[in-house]
Amino acid sequence: MRSFKQVYFSITLALIFTLPVPAQMGIVSYWSFDAGSGDIVEDIAGNNDCIIKKDPKWGNGKKDGGLILNGSTTYLDCGNDASFNITKTLTIAVWVNIKAFGNWDGIVTKGVNSGPYAMQMWGDGSLRFSPNWGDPEGFVGKGSFNTTSKMTAGKWTHAAITYDGVKANFYINGKQDKLEVKQAFTFGINKDPLILGCDFPGGDEYFDGVMDEVFIFNQALTQTEIFRVMNDGIDFVAVSPAGKISLVWGKIKSKN
Numbered sequence: 001m002r003s004f005k006q007v008y009f010s011i012t013l014a015l016i017f018t019l020p021v022p023a024q025m026g027i028v029s030y031w032s033f034d035a036g037s038g039d040i041v042e043d044i045a046g047n048n049d050c051i052i053k054k055d056p057k058w059g060n061g062k063k064d065g066g067l068i069l070n071g072s073t074t075y076l077d078c079g080n081d082a083s084f085n086i087t088k089t090l091t092i093a094v095w096v097n098i099k100a101f102g103n104w105d106g107i108v109t110k111g112v113n114s115g116p117y118a119m120q121m122w123g124d125g126s127l128r129f130s131p132n133w134g135d136p137e138g139f140v141g142k143g144s145f146n147t148t149s150k151m152t153a154g155k156w157t158h159a160a161i162t163y164d165g166v167k168a169n170f171y172i173n174g175k176q177d178k179l180e181v182k183q184a185f186t187f188g189i190n191k192d193p194l195i196l197g198c199d200f201p202g203g204d205e206y207f208d209g210v211m212d213e214v215f216i217f218n219q220a221l222t223q224t225e226i227f228r229v230m231n232d233g234i235d236f237v238a239v240s241p242a243g244k245i246s247l248v249w250g251k252i253k254s255k256n
Helices: 004-018 021-025 222-235 245-254
Strands: 027-031 050-053 057-060 067-071 075-077 090-098 106-110 118-121 126-129 145-150 154-165 167-172 174-180 194-196 208-217
Touching: 021 027, 021 154, 057 126, 090 118, 090 222, 106 208, 126 154, 126 167, 126 222, 145 174, 167 222
Parallel strands: none
Antiparallel strands: 027 208, 050 075, 057 067, 067 208, 075 194, 090 154, 090 208, 106 118, 106 194, 118 126, 126 145, 154 167, 167 174
């Protein structure tokens, strides 16, 4: 007779190979920064590997490795794949340890000449969301919105922004901010790359600190899901796109 463990393992494998898992949560990209060396940061969930620009340093992250950005020249170019053309619903989540805050300093920015969506910070430590700056093609609604709660310099902070098609919500360390932006947005489309670590290359609005565990979803996660991503990371988000099945296989094997 087959043991319960064998049956459970077989069912789990069947689900992996039959369910469209990435579509369940709408994951687009996940960068763990765990390589520790090299000039490429692998996108574990998708096909949007980032090229490291201007020689940032590898270091310790919140979970294993992270990338140290100098606040003046360093950033990552993640390309302009069509998967970044998110127009209706969105989640951006990231662990950051910010050395110094500055107005408009970019964390995750889609675009250089225009920006359909951008997660930024402000000089007072607030988290900032700027949809549709520069009027990208097809946009509806725009603005810039700062949280009432603040991040703290020199400490690891989990930051997340969601938009569900009706309102934008903000989360700092899993706690929802008082700010709730009830406004209709259609994020525009551009051909510019998605950038990590600056508002746009060549300007003066660069991220100064350590970045780790960056997620982008084309769906709005709930507060419970944000909390799980914050605490469990990729262990919560089952990832099995084409060519990445070994990641899930390895995790299941390690737990059985």
